[in-house]
Amino acid sequence: MFTSLFSPEVQTVLDDAVSSSGQPGGPFPSPADWRDQTIYFLMVDRFNNPEGPPKHKPFDDPNYDEYQGGTFFGVQQQLAYIKNLGAGAIWLSPVLKNLPFDPGSYHGYGIHDFLRAEPLFATEADNADNELRALVDAAHQTGLYVIFDIVLNHTGDVFAYNGSSSAVFSSTPLPVGWRDASGTPQAGPDIGTIPNPPLDAVVWPSELQKNQFFRRQGTPDPKGSDTIGDFDSLKQMMTADPALQRFLIRAYQYVIARYDIDGFRIDTIRYLQGNLAQIFGNSVREFALSIGKKNFFTFGEVLDSNDEADIARFIGRNTTTGGDANSLVGVDAALDYPLFNVLGPTVKGFSPPSAVVAMYNLRKQIEQFILSSHGEASRFFVTFLDNHDMKARIRFEQPGNVAEFDDQVTMAVACLSSLPGIPCLYYGTEQGLHGSGSDAAVREALWGVAPTFPQNTLFFLKIQEVIAVRNSEPALRYGRFYFRPISGDSVNFGLSPFPAGVLAWSRILNDQEVLIVANTNTAQSQFVDVILEITLSKPGDNLRVLYSNKSATTAPAPVTTLNQVKVAEVDGETGTGPVNTVRATLQPMEVQILRI
Numbered sequence: 340m341f342t343s344l345f346s347p348e349v350q351t352v353l354d355d356a357v358s359s360s361g362q363p364g365g366p367f368p369s370p371a372d373w374r375d376q377t378i379y380f381l382m383v384d385r386f387n388n389p390e391g392p393p394k395h396k397p398f399d400d401p402n403y404d405e406y407q408g409g410t411f412f413g414v415q416q417q418l419a420y421i422k423n424l425g426a427g428a429i430w431l432s433p434v435l436k437n438l439p440f441d442p443g444s445y446h447g448y449g450i451h452d453f454l455r456a457e458p459l460f461a462t463e464a465d466n467a468d469n470e471l472r473a474l475v476d477a478a479h480q481t482g483l484y485v486i487f488d489i490v491l492n493h494t495g496d497v498f499a500y501n502g503s504s505s506a507v508f509s510s511t512p513l514p515v516g517w518r519d520a521s522g523t524p525q526a527g528p529d530i531g532t533i534p535n536p537p538l539d540a541v542v543w544p545s546e547l548q549k550n551q552f553f554r555r556q557g558t559p560d561p562k563g564s565d566t567i568g569d570f571d572s573l574k575q576m577m578t579a580d581p582a583l584q585r586f587l588i589r590a591y592q593y594v595i596a597r598y599d600i601d602g603f604r605i606d607t608i609r610y611l612q613g614n615l616a617q618i619f620g621n622s623v624r625e626f627a628l629s630i631g632k633k634n635f636f637t638f639g640e641v642l643d644s645n646d647e648a649d650i651a652r653f654i655g656r657n658t659t660t661g662g663d664a665n666s667l668v669g670v671d672a673a674l675d676y677p678l679f680n681v682l683g684p685t686v687k688g689f690s691p692p693s694a695v696v697a698m699y700n701l702r703k704q705i706e707q708f709i710l711s712s713h714g715e716a717s718r719f720f721v722t723f724l725d726n727h728d729m730k731a732r733i734r735f736e737q738p739g740n741v742a743e744f745d746d747q748v749t750m751a752v753a754c755l756s757s758l759p760g761i762p763c764l765y766y767g768t769e770q771g772l773h774g775s776g777s778d779a780a781v782r783e784a785l786w787g788v789a790p791t792f793p794q795n796t797l798f799f800l801k802i803q804e805v806i807a808v809r810n811s812e813p814a815l816r817y818g819r820f821y822f823r824p825i826s827g828d829s830v831n832f833g834l835s836p837f838p839a840g841v842l843a844w845s846r847i848l849n850d851q852e853v854l855i856v857a858n859t860n861t862a863q864s865q866f867v868d869v870i871l872e873i874t875l876s877k878p879g880d881n882l883r884v885l886y887s888n889k890s891a892t893t894a895p896a897p898v899t900t901l902n903q904v905k906v907a908e909v910d911g912e913t914g915t916g917p918v919n920t921v922r923a924t925l926q927p928m929e930v931q932i933l934r935i
Contacts, residue, residue, distance in 0.1 A: 345546075356596035356630040360630045367601065373636050374761055376484060377806050378763040379424065379428070380764065381429065381431065382409070382432040383411065386414055387792075392787055393407040398784040399772070399784070401775075408784075409460065409784070411471050411474045421483065423794055424769055424806065427484065429484075431487055432727070433450060435447070435456065436455045437449045438539070440520075446727070448490055448493075448573065451494055452538065453543065453547070453594075485601055485602075486636070487603055489591060489594075491578060491607075493570055493574055493576060498524065511556070512556060520539035552577055552582075553576055579613030580613075581613075591619075592623065603623065604637075605640065608639030608640055616653050617668075617669040641674070642676055647677045650677070655669055670711075677701075679724070681694045682755070687744075688860060700909070719761060721763050722762050724765070724768070726763075730778070732765070732772055734768070734771055747861075748798060749930075753888060757809070762809075767785050769796070818848035820844065820845075825841050827868075839861065839863075841856060842859065855930065857930040864926050865923075868921070873917070877919070881897050882895045886932040887930065889926050889929045921933070
């Protein structure tokens with residue numbers, strides 16, 4: 340087993356990827372446009388194991404934080420299920436090797452070997468690398484691209500502070516004891532004093548085995564930056580160090596070549612120091628291009644109370660700062676936490692539709708000068724409704740009437756599929772999972788809850804239907820984006836300023852307008868006039884319902900021209916008409932996707 344980034348085996352993998360570019364059996368080509376793909380995000384340990392049931396019952400225990408037993412082969416077995424749902428890509432939680440003595444690393448974010456696949460996810464531990472590659476190859480054959488979740492900020496619990504996994508913040512580096520294969524801290528202040536450490540100990544590859552590459556100052560200073568310090572037991576690296584940056588970049592270039600993947604989701608990108616985010620994004624992009632992957636996709640996790648401004652710091656570059664055409668542009672995009680923060684509360688009727696509009700208006704201001712490798716970065720944000728880091732899934736079961744708010748889920752997915760960006764579904768949404776209250780509660784063992792992976796359930800069928808509509812309507816993927824004022828009296832038009840209102844917007848591409856109207860009221864039907872693009876519609880036109888999350892729906896009335904109106908535009912200006920409108924009839928929690 341190689342132990343160095345510069346071993347002949349690593350170099351051979353890299354060289355072979357370059358030499359086989361464009362050849363039969365060479366690296367798998369990238370998609371032309373990632374907006375054509377709906378991403379399905381799954382946690383490997385919690386998705387499937389055809390060899391047996393999950394290790395712990397109940398399978399959705401909100402307090403269980405150890406391995407359940409999901410495997411690479413378990414994912415491979417259900418690739419057709421994911422494809423049939425309509426997804427075009429899978430995002431896998433981290434698949435690289437974690438410390439074998441840490442049962443809390445089932446999530447994969449405690450990497451200690453950046454070159455090897457996780458043996459606990461393999462049917463045969465010694466064959467983990469090949470099993471992971473087989474999964475990726477099978478996904479490609481099924482028509483699915485593969486995104487790896489990766490970590491640059493920290494490793495697993497590779498050393499101890501005075502025998503403990505964590506320590507309070509220190510302004511200077513603390514003494515540490517590096518862990519052996521059993522997890523026992525070893526005497527000696529420097530990792531270099533441990534002779535011939537086994538592959539289940541310390542950190543790998545060997546180039547990372549230097550104390551100075553780790554902060555060693557305990558958890559963040561309560562009075563300082565929350566980005567400086569360990570994640571509890573996960574040890575932060577000194578990511579501003581140029582030597583460490585080179586090693587991490589080379590390691591992940593090897594991962595691309597070894598497993599033939601198509602993209603990276605970068606964990607905790609906000610915590611990276613120096614210019615690593617920018618250098619990493621460009622180095623990965625250029626390596627991918629060298630092996631024929633012309634659209635390798637990178638997107639980062641920026642989770643903060645000031646999401647929008649922070650995102651602008653880590654993606655692309657600001658065109659007002661100068662530089663020539665060769666200026667670095669960083670990672671391609673980000674997870675859309677700002678949208679997550681407003682869309683869920685809005686579709687549930689807790690926040691007014693105007694909150695979603697305000698978020699997009701703020702984004703327009705903050706990111707007007709941000710340019711990514713794809714042009715406007717926000718068009719490639721990965722949008723989502725819930726994930727493994729949130730404490731509740733989008734679905735809520737009302738005690739005594741568990742299905743009462745199920746239409747909120749399908750309405751939310753339809754909104755996600757129609758708004759700008761690349762929609763991402765969290766595994767189990769299609770089976771109605773509804774955990775809440777903790778990390779573990781939203782990381783259910785899916786093959787324990789839905790052992791047959793049924794494809795005829797309400798959620799599966801409705802999600803499948805809306806993804807099919809997105810795939811068939813180019814405007815929903817590439818179209819320009821406009822929020823639409825609405826009216827209840829056919830005179831006064833504006834945004835819904837109160838919770839449980841109606842949210843409406845258009846996607847326009849060339850001469851096609853697709854209109855989306857969502858009633859977030861949980862109890863009352865809504866009858867509203869919605870403004871259309873006057874040059875793309877005429878009186879008497881009929882809009883077809885391409886999708887509704889209700890089994891019985893009412894088609895809109897024909898297009899009408901209204902001359903005497905008062906319109907409060909999204910940008911704050913006012914208008915008086917004439918306007919072309921369509922009257923939509925919406926049941927409680929109904930969304931309609933409409934087109935002439």
